[in-house]
Amino acid sequence: MNILICIKQVPDMESKFKVNAQGNWYDRADLAWRMNEYDEYAVEQAVRLKEQVGEADLTVLCVGPDQVKETMKKALAMGCDRGVHIADNDSCMREPFAIATMIADFARDKQFDIIFTGMQSQDRGSAQVGVMIAELLNISAVTTIVEFAYDNGTISVKRELEGGSKALVTVTAPVVLTCQLGLNTPRYPTLPNIMKAKKKEMLTIAAATDEQGRQETAAFYFPQRKGGGLVLEGDPPELADKLIQLLKEKTGALA
Amino acid sequence: MKTLLVAEFREGKLRVEYSQLIAFAQELGAESAMFLVGSPDELPRFDGTLYLADVNSYGEYNPAVHKQLLLDVIAKEQPETIVFHHSSYGWDLAPRIAIALKAAQISEVVAIEDGKPVVPVCNAKLRRTITSRTPQTVLTLQAGAFGMDEEPSGTPSVVQIDTDTTGTVLCSGYEAAKTEGVDLSKTEVIVSAGRGLGKPENIAMVHALAKVLRGEYGASRPVVDAGWVEHNRQIGTTGNTVTPRLYIACGISGAIQHLAGMKKSDFIVAINTDKDAPIGEVADVFVVADVKQFLPVLTEKLQNL
Numbered sequence: 001m002n003i004l005i006c007i008k009q010v011p012d013m014e015s016k017f018k019v020n021a022q023g024n025w026y027d028r029a030d031l032a033w034r035m036n037e038y039d040e041y042a043v044e045q046a047v048r049l050k051e052q053v054g055e056a057d058l059t060v061l062c063v064g065p066d067q068v069k070e071t072m073k074k075a076l077a078m079g080c081d082r083g084v085h086i087a088d089n090d091s092c093m094r095e096p097f098a099i100a101t102m103i104a105d106f107a108r109d110k111q112f113d114i115i116f117t118g119m120q121s122q123d124r125g126s127a128q129v130g131v132m133i134a135e136l137l138n139i140s141a142v143t144t145i146v147e148f149a150y151d152n153g154t155i156s157v158k159r160e161l162e163g164g165s166k167a168l169v170t171v172t173a174p175v176v177l178t179c180q181l182g183l184n185t186p187r188y189p190t191l192p193n194i195m196k197a198k199k200k201e202m203l204t205i206a207a208a209t210d211e212q213g214r215q216e217t218a219a220f221y222f223p224q225r226k227g228g229g230l231v232l233e234g235d236p237p238e239l240a241d242k243l244i245q246l247l248k249e250k251t252g253a254l255a
Numbered sequence: 256m257k258t259l260l261v262a263e264f265r266e267g268k269l270r271v272e273y274s275q276l277i278a279f280a281q282e283l284g285a286e287s288a289m290f291l292v293g294s295p296d297e298l299p300r301f302d303g304t305l306y307l308a309d310v311n312s313y314g315e316y317n318p319a320v321h322k323q324l325l326l327d328v329i330a331k332e333q334p335e336t337i338v339f340h341h342s343s344y345g346w347d348l349a350p351r352i353a354i355a356l357k358a359a360q361i362s363e364v365v366a367i368e369d370g371k372p373v374v375p376v377c378n379a380k381l382r383r384t385i386t387s388r389t390p391q392t393v394l395t396l397q398a399g400a401f402g403m404d405e406e407p408s409g410t411p412s413v414v415q416i417d418t419d420t421t422g423t424v425l426c427s428g429y430e431a432a433k434t435e436g437v438d439l440s441k442t443e444v445i446v447s448a449g450r451g452l453g454k455p456e457n458i459a460m461v462h463a464l465a466k467v468l469r470g471e472y473g474a475s476r477p478v479v480d481a482g483w484v485e486h487n488r489q490i491g492t493t494g495n496t497v498t499p500r501l502y503i504a505c506g507i508s509g510a511i512q513h514l515a516g517m518k519k520s521d522f523i524v525a526i527n528t529d530k531d532a533p534i535g536e537v538a539d540v541f542v543v544a545d546v547k548q549f550l551p552v553l554t555e556k557l558q559n560l
């Protein structure tokens with residue numbers, strides 16, 4: 001089996017963000033970077049599938065600047081066989097369609113049976129790239145999977161729906177599957193596997209980027225706080241006293 | 256301007272959220288038609304053309320087929336915008352339509368400012384306003400972002416639609432959500448644990464606070480996914496929707512899917528180390544503190560009241 005896993009490098013969401021000088025994205029300086037949470041589930045599922053079927057080849061792909069290779073190494077340490085880095089310093093500015101086009105162009109003649117992506121990226125959060133890859137390759141896609149099983153060519157997944165119910169869906173390869181939180185429990189790479197990952201192949205290819213944008217950012221800003229909220233700061237005992245006072249005044253909870 | 260609103264039918268029922276699509280079209284001042292793979296027995300209340308395909312023939316989840324039905328309608332109606340919910344149906348189908356139309360897709364629209372859609376970035380910490388450069392634009396709307404003051408009314412003029420496209424996936428049924436056990440919908444005080452608690456042992460701090468407040472404990476999704484708290488206590492779009500008198504969010508960032516489940520609570524307290532956490536948008540009181548230090552102190556003081 002030939003499997004592709006698309007991962008994105010994103011900032012830690014607890015970072016202190018600043019708007020960049022152009023006013024069209026966040027400033028990338030001084031941020032801690034990690035693998036998009038949804039993509040960790042994608043990597044884990046691919047590795048588990050390989051463990052199940054034995055014969056499988058896992059390519060992890062990321063579009064981005066040089067620094068994304070750090071995040072790709074984690075995927076290799078989790079069990080992917082090789083990395084393909086599409087080098088693109090401007091990837092953060094590109095719309096989902098442009099990213100999907102690059103990935104589809106890479107994947108087109110490689111006969112991947114399954115392409116795993118996250119259901120969305122934590123920063124851009126468009127939930128588009130996975131499905132667009134499938135449409136550009138003219139193959140099936142099933143989104144938001146929370147369970148995956150493979151048996152003799154048949155792929156059975158559960159799609160999560162609003163309210164927590166699930167749809168049972170079967171599909172055959174080739175297919176793009178977009179992974180939702182809770183699909184599995186992603187492993188922590190072990191030290192020996194981190195060492196082994198350093199020797200795995202990492203191919204860098206240049207991004208072909210003549211794509212005319214279909215959309216552009218007009219403004220980028222912090223939302224205004226909806227007024228009324230009180231912010232309390234201080235040491236814990238003092239904060240607790242203030243909070244208790246407020247709960248007494250404003251709620252019936254302590255009555 | 257002309258819009259096509261894509262309503263949804265799931266688990267045998269028309270999703271009443273279609274009124275949000277109508278509210279959005281009204282805000283744009285757009286003329287609208289509606290698309291639904293549903294049932295003639297359950298029509299949306301809407302004054303306009305409803306393109307209706309029979310769900311018994313085409314299924315509730317059958318992307319290739321729904322895509323073709325929708326593309327046929329788009330070819331006929333020529334709408335400038337095609338509007339979906341940002342939902343399991345919408346985020347699955349919208350990119351397929353955007354690719355087919357070579358149209359820009361703008362996901363999870365929360366507002367319209369100067370005629371342009373606004374979307375959240377970085378877990379709703381930031382906002383982005385977007386200009387579409389294509390003649391047609393595909394939008395998905397964040398759940399609850401657009402609403403009508405009154406119930407929708409009207410009777411659609413139904414145009415039956417068909418296709419002979421066949422599907423590539425098979426949806427064979429549904430598995431119900433696990434809901435047995437505690438009923439958080441009637442609880443007056445809920446103390447919820449988020450990933451900020453750090454490790455499963457710390458959940459006891461949330462239990463203890465819930466107990467002195469004679470309430471129940473709940474959790475955000477990652478805490479449930481990790482198995483620290485049972486699923487029937489998850490708060491949010493894929494868990495419970497709650498409206499207690501007091502909701503205390505401990506180490507919860509306030510992602511939209513969590514907020515959707517608790518923002519109607521009467522009084523909301525957030526305890527978080529990150530002052531910019533989006534939970535601040537709905538919190539009545541935001542306590543900037545480490546939950547692991549703050550919760551034991553608060554619980555003890557409450558015990559001694």
Ligand SMILES: Cc1cc2nc3c(=O)[nH]c(=O)nc-3n(C[C@H](O)[C@H](O)[C@H](O)COP(=O)(O)OP(=O)(O)OC[C@H]3O[C@@H](n4cnc5c(N)ncnc54)[C@H](O)[C@@H]3O)c2cc1C
Nearest residue numbers: 449450451475476491492493506507508510528529545546
């Ligand atoms: C389709 C879909 C459906 C979803 N459904 C749900 C749902 O039903 N319910 C749900 O909750 N989520 C749901 N999610 C996930 C949601 O998007 C978020 O990922 C999730 O809510 C984040 O949970 P969290 O706030 O606990 O964790 P995080 O986002 O990781 O936030 C942790 C917070 O804790 C703070 N923190 C860290 N350490 C401390 C400390 N020591 N003291 C105090 N604060 C600290 C951080 O500043 C941060 O704000 C869904 C997502 C999708 C895509």
Ligand SMILES: Nc1ncnc2c1ncn2[C@@H]1O[C@H](COP(=O)(O)O)[C@@H](O)[C@H]1O
Nearest residue numbers: 006007063117118120121126127128129
């Ligand atoms: N720059 C990228 N490189 C590789 N994969 C990506 C990239 N951006 C997005 N993806 C994949 O597409 C998914 C959805 O992203 P998005 O459409 O941005 O929400 C992510 O979870 C990744 O799997």
